[in-house]
Amino acid sequence: MHxxxxxxxxxxxxxxxxxxxxxxxxxxxxxxxxNPFDATALEVALSLAEERxxxxxxxxxxxxxxxxxxxxxxxxxxxxxxxxxALLLSDRAFAGADTLATTYALSCGIAHLAKQWGEPxxxxxxxxxxxxxxxxxxxELAATLGATCATDVREVLTCGAGAIAVRAxxxxxxxxxxxxLPAVLTLAREAAQLRMPSIAGVRAAAEMPVEVLGAAAVGAxxxxxxxxxxxxxxxxxxxxxxxxxSVAVDGTPAEQALRLVEIIEGVA
Amino acid sequence: xxxxxxxxxxxTFDAEFEDYARDESRSRGWAESISFPTDExxxxxxxxxxxxxxxPVTVxxxxxxxxxxxxxxGGHIMNLSRMNRYLGLRKDDEGRFYLRVQPGVVLLDLxxxxxxxxxxxxxxxxxxxxxxxAFAQAPVQIFPTDPTEASxxxxxxxxxxxxxxxxxxxxxxxxxxxxxxxxxxDGDVLxxxxxxxxxxxxxxxxxxxxxxxxxxxLPGYRMPACKSASGYYVADDMDAIDLIIGSDGTLGVIxxxxxxxxxxxxxxxxxxxxxxxERQALDATCALRERLSxxxxxxxxxxxxxxxxxxxxxxGAAFASLVEPPEGAGCCLFVELECASEDxxxxxxxxxxxVLAAVGGSERDTWVARTDTDxxxxxxxxxxxxxxxxxxxxxRRRTDSxxxxxxxxxxxxxxxxxEVVALYxxxxxxxxxxxxxxxxxxxxxxxxxxxxxxxxxYAAGKELFARWxxxxxxxxxxxxxxxxxxxxxxxxxxxxxxxGALCEMARVKRAFDxxxxxxxxxxxxxxxxxxxx
Numbered sequence: 130m131h132x133x134x135x136x137x138x139x140x141x142x143x144x145x146x147x148x149x150x151x152x153x154x155x156x157x158x159x160x161x162x163x164n165p166f167d168a169t170a171l172e173v174a175l176s177l178a179e180e181r182x183x184x185x186x187x188x189x190x191x192x193x194x195x196x197x198x199x200x201x202x203x204x205x206x207x208x209x210x211x212x213x214x215a216l217l218l219s220d221r222a223f224a225g226a227d228t229l230a231t232t233y234a235l236s237c238g239i240a241h242l243a244k245q246w247g248e249p250x251x252x253x254x255x256x257x258x259x260x261x262x263x264x265x266x267x268x269e270l271a272a273t274l275g276a277t278c279a280t281d282v283r284e285v286l287t288c289g290a291g292a293i294a295v296r297a298x299x300x301x302x303x304x305x306x307x308x309x310l311p312a313v314l315t316l317a318r319e320a321a322q323l324r325m326p327s328i329a330g331v332r333a334a335a336e337m338p339v340e341v342l343g344a345a346a347v348g349a350x351x352x353x354x355x356x357x358x359x360x361x362x363x364x365x366x367x368x369x370x371x372x373x374x375s376v377a378v379d380g381t382p383a384e385q386a387l388r389l390v391e392i393i394e395g396v397a
Numbered sequence: 398x399x400x401x402x403x404x405x406x407x408x409t410f411d412a413e414f415e416d417y418a419r420d421e422s423r424s425r426g427w428a429e430s431i432s433f434p435t436d437e438x439x440x441x442x443x444x445x446x447x448x449x450x451x452x453p454v455t456v457x458x459x460x461x462x463x464x465x466x467x468x469x470x471g472g473h474i475m476n477l478s479r480m481n482r483y484l485g486l487r488k489d490d491e492g493r494f495y496l497r498v499q500p501g502v503v504l505l506d507l508x509x510x511x512x513x514x515x516x517x518x519x520x521x522x523x524x525x526x527x528x529x530x531a532f533a534q535a536p537v538q539i540f541p542t543d544p545t546e547a548s549x550x551x552x553x554x555x556x557x558x559x560x561x562x563x564x565x566x567x568x569x570x571x572x573x574x575x576x577x578x579x580x581x582x583d584g585d586v587l588x589x590x591x592x593x594x595x596x597x598x599x600x601x602x603x604x605x606x607x608x609x610x611x612x613x614x615l616p617g618y619r620m621p622a623c624k625s626a627s628g629y630y631v632a633d634d635m636d637a638i639d640l641i642i643g644s645d646g647t648l649g650v651i652x653x654x655x656x657x658x659x660x661x662x663x664x665x666x667x668x669x670x671x672x673x674x675e676r677q678a679l680d681a682t683c684a685l686r687e688r689l690s691x692x693x694x695x696x697x698x699x700x701x702x703x704x705x706x707x708x709x710x711x712x713g714a715a716f717a718s719l720v721e722p723p724e725g726a727g728c729c730l731f732v733e734l735e736c737a738s739e740d741x742x743x744x745x746x747x748x749x750x751x752v753l754a755a756v757g758g759s760e761r762d763t764w765v766a767r768t769d770t771d772x773x774x775x776x777x778x779x780x781x782x783x784x785x786x787x788x789x790x791x792x793r794r795r796t797d798s799x800x801x802x803x804x805x806x807x808x809x810x811x812x813x814x815x816e817v818v819a820l821y822x823x824x825x826x827x828x829x830x831x832x833x834x835x836x837x838x839x840x841x842x843x844x845x846x847x848x849x850x851x852x853x854x855y856a857a858g859k860e861l862f863a864r865w866x867x868x869x870x871x872x873x874x875x876x877x878x879x880x881x882x883x884x885x886x887x888x889x890x891x892x893x894x895x896x897g898a899l900c901e902m903a904r905v906k907r908a909f910d911x912x913x914x915x916x917x918x919x920x921x922x923x924x925x926x927x928x929x930x
Contacts, residue, residue, distance in 0.1 A: 140782075141769065162768060162769070162770065165770070206767070206768070209765075224696070246731045256749070294794070313856075318437040322720065324766035325669075325720065325765060325766060326765050326767075327760060327761050327762070327763045327764065327765060328668065328746055328747075328749060328753075328760035328761075328765055329759075329760045329761045329763075330765075331743075331746060331765050332743075332746070332747065332750065332760070332765075335743065348398075366842050379479065380415060381408070381413075
């Protein structure tokens, strides 16, 4: 079995910097982390792989990302936690991609991995990224790959040779779904908690390669990548500013109550 | 300040202040009045008014102490939680920053402002503002003392010489305080800055701002060769400031502290190592102490502690998101590495792996936390242990109200680690008591918590602690390594130093506080305070 996990580097801080010209998120600034939902996807993949191996079936977990060169460190961390290989798509040509162009780039990456390790049986993504919040990559990938798809998956129930059963969010609750493979799943946080790496894992990952490829190397059509390949036009992005002020009220309960009345009357 | 103003600050201790009669030790006291001063002038005014009436004072901060030092024994409670302002900053010629704070500043708040490099500077003078500009440009600074309870306030931490996990590398609070102001019972103030007032041998003479001379012969005992928060710190030619830190609120009211900051380490990794046997953890601790150069903490959790965590995790609620200890783990060692670079951290990590292999463990049975998320998960894991034990005790209290927390806080010198652990295990087994142990094994400082099922267990546990205190003292250890003596460990202090030393400590107290106004019941029995200075 071949499982591909798509991971995205997102800002570690909730204070996101925007490019005033392109209205896209500036990604070459502060610290980044693996998108927390993608971390869940990685754990689901690692657990499934362990299960398959226990059943005597070979299984490979590849992690795939599109991002700036510094993303390599995050992919190496995924290797330390148990992934078997990592591919980073990094090229100026990918910059400014919307979800369509990102999906296209990732599908090129998946095609590259497939040449070496076989077509993936499963592609796992987080249900959304905490910076962009679109939740579109998973379903778009499924459409591109011609795979079945379940979104907002809360639990993997069983995984057999030709199908996977999951419990996923639907309107008004959750439902058990069985999907023929290949399938794309997008994972909710409650599906799993990403394991920590061991000393052995960290040491092994330090010696493992992270393959870094540009657009041409994965055969991507330049017209379909980055800003050029993005039909989405971001007119304006902004961080909402809080207009609310907090006031601490000190003193005895009686004094505090009086002050509270004054404040309420002032507002009225 | 006029006497009337002072009276306005003093409230009758009625039902609405009931919470202030107790602290985290779960002991309860009583008081007649309470005040919440907001600055040193108010502290002095209240003290003068109380002195005139002969009313004793118990000083309180955030009431997170575990030795009942802040629990009143009658008289007045002076609660400093509203003295929580940042007063100023300076930078020395070597680029070190020193931050002046009021004693009620909470550690968590301090950490938040330091990591954001944004300290509230209202009312600061030009020199402090200039230092703040430099601070904003400098690498992120930290205050390294890290008791588990981050809601503790700095004044309380100084009063009990708090330490915590990172004391393995940085020592206790004492080493990180460069100045303080102490309001005395008559409203006078003693201002101390490190390096400026030293004892001559064991003779100490100080002059207050009001011109009073405080002269005393310091006790003759030697401090243990390990972490200690047991009674007054004394040494030949000691710095006077070190006497005040760890004095358990018995000498005066700390109205201001100057904290020495340090740059945050470039790389911090936490490593949890799971082992089958306690003996392996002891062997690994000794080897890690020898081989690691960047360890800031070496902590331990025994099998019972891990099992309690497992049970709490399974019960859901607050602990459902705890990382689950691996199947078959008998105990856990936690090592924190603070390094200058990732390369250095990798080299240290490899050494941890080698040590584990040498004691029969495996580098596969480890968790390495290198991201904020993982570090937070490990911190949650470590802090969940005492929390879970408290919940377990609360549960048992429902059937027997005589039961309360029984946790030890003793430390011994390095060469006595095996001996003290053998003592704990043998005597617990002999007494048939359930217990869980965790804590700062790098400093040979375990918190052994007896988990009583009933009043008989509780009484047996108390007896056992008294025995441990005697035996730990005989090993050259400390009966309280970080919580302070307060009111709960006075007998242990006597076991450690003997009655004569307590009389010597009482003599020091009388020199500072002739009428015995402060911290009644802390450190020693009041009967020792009778007699002249």
